[in-house]
Amino acid sequence: MRYELLLQAPELGAPYDAARVDSLLASRGAAAEAGGRLWKLKHGEVEVRPLVEAGRLIATELRAPMSASADLARELVLEGCVLAAEAGARLFDPQLGKVLAPADEGLVADQFLRTARYAGQYAGVPEAIDAGFAGPEPGRLKAGTKVLLGIAGFLAVLYLIGRLLG
Numbered sequence: 001m002r003y004e005l006l007l008q009a010p011e012l013g014a015p016y017d018a019a020r021v022d023s024l025l026a027s028r029g030a031a032a033e034a035g036g037r038l039w040k041l042k043h044g045e046v047e048v049r050p051l052v053e054a055g056r057l058i059a060t061e062l063r064a065p066m067s068a069s070a071d072l073a074r075e076l077v078l079e080g081c082v083l084a085a086e087a088g089a090r091l092f093d094p095q096l097g098k099v100l101a102p103a104d105e106g107l108v109a110d111q112f113l114r115t116a117r118y119a120g121q122y123a124g125v126p127e128a129i130d131a132g133f134a135g136p137e138p139g140r141l142k143a144g145t146k147v148l149l150g151i152a153g154f155l156a157v158l159y160l161i162g163r164l165l166g
C-alpha cells in the first residue's frame with residue numbers, strides 16, 4: 001500500500017505530456033526500473049509509474065511507501081509542485097481530491113499519516129507507520145473466549161439445578 005499523488009495534464013481532457021515529465025525526472029536522477037522510475041529524495045524513495053486508463057496514458061503516479069515518514073510526503077509535495085510547473089502539468093492528490101500547491105504540504109502530510117495509521121492498524125500492512133498496536137497480553141484470554149466460557153458455565157449451573165430439582 002502506498003500514498004499516491006498524480007502528475008496530470010493541467011486541464012481535464014487535455015493531452016498529458018508524459019515524455020516531458022519522464023525527461024525532467026531523469027534530469028533529477030530518477031533511476032529507470034521495470035515499468036517506471038525510482039526517484040530518490042532527501043527523506044526517502046518514491047516509485048514513479050505511468051497511469052494508463054482505457055489504453056491511454058493519463059497521468060504519472062508518484063507513490064510514497066507507507067513505511068516512510070511524513071517528511072517524505074512534505075518533500076514530495078514540494079518537489080512534485082516544482083516538477084509539475086516545469087512540465088506544464090498539475091499535481092493532484094486523489095485522497096484529498098485536490099490539486100496541490102506547495103502550501104498544501106502540511107495537509108498532505110496529515111493525510112499521509114492518517115492513511116498510514118489505517119493501513120497499519122486495519123488493512124494489515126505491517127510496514128506502515130504505527131502498524132504495531134497492542135494486541136492481547138500473552139497468557140490472557142481473549143474477550144470472545146471469556147464470553148463463551150461464561151455461557152458454558154451458566155448452562156452447566158442450569159443443568160445442575162435442573163438435576164437437583166428434577
